[in-house]
Amino acid sequence: MRPDMTSEKIVEVAKRRGFFLQSFGAYSGVSGFYTYGPTGAPLKRNVEDVWRDRFVVREGNQEIDAPTVMPEPVFEASGHLDTFDDMLIACSECEESHRADHLIEDETDLADAESLPTEEIEDLIADNGIGCPNCGADLAGVAVDDFNLMFGTNIGPGSASPGYLRPETVQGIFVEFPQLKEYARNQLPFGVAQIGRAYRNEISPRRSIIRTREFTQAELDLFIDPEEDRPDLSDLADVRLPLYSAPDQQADDGDLEEMTLAEAVEEGPVDSEWVGYYLGIAKEWYERVGVDMDRFRFRQHLAGERAHYASDCWDAEAEIDGDWIELAGFSYRSDYDLRKHGEHSGEDFTIFREYDEPKSVTRATVDPDMSTLGPEYGSAAADIAAELAALAERDPDAFEGEDVTVEVDGESYEVPVDVANFRIEERTESGEHITPHVVEPSFGVDRLVYTILHHGYREDEIDGEKRVYLELDPEVAPTTVAVFPLMDREGMGEYATELEADLRSVGFATAYDDSGAIGRRYRRQDEVGTPFCVTVDHRTLEDDTVTVRERDSTEQRRIPVDELTDALEELRDTDRSFEDFSSYELVE
RNA sequence: GCGCCGUUGGUCCAGUGGUAGGACAUUGGCUUCCCAAGCCAAUAGCCCGGGUUCAAUUCCCGGACGGCGCACCA
Structure with missing residues (x-):
């Protein structure tokens, strides 16, 4: 890791200013659970809303909201019961932990040790004289720990009906496909999105909200006819993608290559044009919510890294203190999931395609x-x-x-x-019945929130005083505008209070602060990323103008109160920036 | 789950075998008023359990939590 440990500062600011904190601190905390505070919750919600705007509304997709607890058969079909069930064996000599099923697969002809019960695994290790790969000690007789990454529970009284907290939100979409296709009037392609929590009982949660046991995913499943449906790339063809392909990762001097979406799909490393389509949308979207494009890339999965169902898979990654963390996965899942649910449930997970x-x-x-x-x-x-x-x-x-x-x-x-x-x-x-293929962009919301904070973190100096601020886009900032009376006297306080109420009543996320020196109040807002501060001063009482101060430049302009709402809405909702308001009088 | 290191007001740190101190923040007052000014005051802390000891925040053991490394992360 690089010496630039912005992460430590982020965690400190996050806790002090209410972005996120470790949950259950009164009971000494539980590893892997975080609570979003009064600033973090709106930030996260705004990010989700912008995702919804781009991936649901503007794409014409549907959104659903499925249960987080699901019955066992769902995960028998999805494969999670087998593949999320790790068997760990700890060497009694050197204490190294190993995947017991992998040891057997390496040492014997068995290819699918993962699906065997624990006792058989223990016997196989003893019978084959398998030793510790690290120190060579005999592992016979050493207990194999069964560890399922899914949180289990019981549905209803007794244990007759086991259930699990979903380890990914997407199964909630797949299992309802027979009904969802009706809502889509049996016409492909159609997309179904979901924003919600998923749960994984991680062995070792790490790095604050980057790897937790409960997290939020924003996922879209686009169901397509693999032979008929093609994405419309015309608006995205020129989007430049920073691609770190599998061959580049394996080459000694491999580096990421930037190319247009059209190039990447036509002769570049992106196999699926559908995957390419979403890479293009995602790149622009990440930029919109504040990810630094100089610390962003799409990395192709290496052959051994891909899930069994995915033919082409890319991750969106962001650089944090020199490490790349996964923000999203884009995979072509073929017909794997729908086929499995069709086989296990006996229901119809196909679509009828009419011939011409x-x-x-x-x-x-x-x-x-x-x-x-x-x-x-x-x-x-x-x-x-x-x-x-x-x-x-x-x-x-x-x-x-x-x-x-x-x-x-x-x-x-x-x-x-x-x-x-x-x-x-x-x-x-x-016509004929076909099982649709699935293109799945899947976003981790918590990691993105973290990245936005990290990439937006700034330190500078104003008149020799150190300043910390968050460069958050007005669209996602927890508070859009703070209102201050320059002093709480001569009616300025009352004026400001009313102004804040007016702004709130038309939908702005506002803050009001009349405590202490004005500079201190600006700094408070800087630290939570509030893009604009409005100050009511002596002149306001005379001519109904206020000063609007922009966070990054600290520049102020005087704007008539009756033009304030329109100006702020433009600043929040459009591409116009504060510089575009130079017709207003500059203060100082 | 293993190993190393750590845990002291809200935050960041100092310190001690006789229960603690600073800075910043917060609140109130005075003053000032467009970028963390000053003065006064207030609030607030030794992660948990066990052991050693007359006495443990301090030493020892265990646990929880955190950071890093290993493993894990379909």
């Missing part, structure tokens, strides 16, 4: 006469019927003779063709 022209197809079908098969074959009858249907599709020629032979569980059965009711049918098909 209805097709006439000939198809071999069977309609087995179960009243014959049943008495004849007993419990095997159902399987035989299923196999007949499969065979008809696979190899219609098998039905040419008097009898047809099918194999079920290693047994051969001869079935008369007329009992199978084999037919070649001419049918009109107007």
Whole structure:
């Protein structure tokens, strides 16, 4: 890490000024849980609102809000029950901790040790004489600790219905797909977003709100027809992307390359144009909320790093004190999740895609006469019927003779063709069922809040006095405008109080402060990133003008009170900056 | 989960085997008034449990929490 330890200052300011603090301090705190304070909560909420504006409203996507507790079958289907279940073994000699399942996979032919129960893992380690990779000590007889990263609970009384706190918000979208597709009138593509909490019982939470046990994700799942749907890149083609591709990461002198979105998708390292589409939107969005683009990049996952379902995966990363932390993941998840939920639930997770022209197809079908098969074959009858249907599709020629032979569980059965009711049918098909593919941009909100604070942290000097301020965009700053009376006398206090109430009534996040010297009040607002301070002074009482002071430059301009609301709204909601208000009289 | 280091007002630190001091912040008063001025006063603290001791914030053990390293982070 670099000597520039802004992180320590951020954590200090965060606690002192109410951005975030470790939770449950009265009970000595619990690792990995944080509470957002009076400044942090609005900052976070504003970030979420801006995300919603960009990724839901402006993209025409839908938003849902699913439960955080989900029943076990959801995670059997998603694979989390297996893959979030780590088996750790600690060497009794050197005390190094290892993944027990990985040791077995390395030392034996077993490829999927992860799914075995703990006792079998212990036996396998003993039977194969597996030793500690670090010091070589025999690990036989050493206990394997079962550790599931999901928080478990019981739904209702007793333990008959186990549930888990969701380890990612997205499963709440996937499981409701059969209904969500109805809301989208069965038309692809459509996107469903969710902002919410997710939970992981991390072994070792670290670095304040960067790695916690409860965190907020903003995720979008775009469901597409992989053959038909293409993103419209026309507005984004020229967006420049800082890309750190897998080959660049593996090269000795590899560095990130900047290229336009069009280049990156056409001949560059971004495989999926959908992923590219969201990289483009995300880059502009991160810039909008205050991430320093000089400390920002998209990093491609290395082959071994990718989840089993993802064909192309990129992370958005920000640099914090010399370390790169993950802000978001962009993955092409193919049809993996919907297919799994379809298989496990038996529900329909497909979409019906109509052909341009209805097709006439000939198809071999069977309609087995179960009243014959049943008495004849007993419990095997159902399987035989299923196999007949499969065979008809696979190899219609098998039905040419008097009898047809099918194999079920290693047994051969001869079935008369007329009992199978084999037919070649001419049918009109107007379309087919497809399982949509999923493109998933997934954002970590807490880490982004942290990055915004970190990248916005400034120290400078005003008239020889040190100043700390946060350069937060007016769109996300907890307070947009603070109102001060220069002094609390001669009616300035009353005037300022009313002015603040007026601003609040039209929707501004405001603060009021009449305590101490004016300079001190400016500094207080600087430290929580309030972009504008309005001061009521002697002249206000005469001509109804106030001074507006901009945080970064500390420049002040005198603005008539009846133009104040419009000016502040422009400053907050548009690209116009304080410099664009130079027609107003500069103070001093 | 392992190892090293740490934990003293809201924040940042100093210090001690006989229960503590500063700076900043906060609140009130006086003064001043457009960038942390000054003066007076007030509020507020030794992470928790056990042990050693006449006496533990201080020494020892354990725990919680934090930082860093290892491992983990589909």
